[in-house]
Amino acid sequence: NAGVTQTPKFQVLKTGQSMTLQCAQDMNHNSMYWYRQDPGMGLRLIYYSASEGTTDKGEVPNGYNVSRLNKREFSLRLESAAPSQTSVYFCASTRGADEGQPQHFGDGTRLSIL
């Protein structure tokens, strides 16, 4: 029962470093999402992929890039990390955004930028 798997779980970076957060789902879902969660705020959408081969910006895309590598995997890249990107990042997937299906979330990646 893997569901949505995120790696790594924790990471500390220095300002200016780059890294890629990995996400994979084994539920044959079409749509995948990246969110960030900051204290006092709800989950905010960074990027999403409605289906394999497509990606779109969410509410807070600046400073990030994404790749929908295949149907299973959706990665999030920070090219030049900034302290403002310190956050907890969640990946989620759903069978299809149009179908009124709930999203299934990974356990999160806690990222600190020094």
Next chain:
Amino acid sequence: ILNVEQSPQSLHVQEGDSTNFTCSFPSSNFYALHWYRWETAKSPEALFVMTLNGDEKKKGRISATLNTKEGYSYLYIKGSQPEDSATYLCALLGSARQLTFGSGTQLTVLP
């Protein structure tokens, strides 16, 4: 971006009490309303997806209603238990097929 407000921000109840909290939204221009339960150090878990005005869903002691005309959804917990302690998130699925989340209601059930 849809505007989703949740109230109260936090509340404490005694074990056995019933409680409810609110998700409000100014516009009925959305496809679905989601409720999620988020325990500390875990990931959000879906409770309900509601799409129609008047929708009412139930799972055990937890139920939810949706009133799109007046712009709110209620989440009810009957006979709260300590294991119900969590943050409850409301989210709207808008025209761009993106979920917009509220800030959540943090529930603490005291034994």
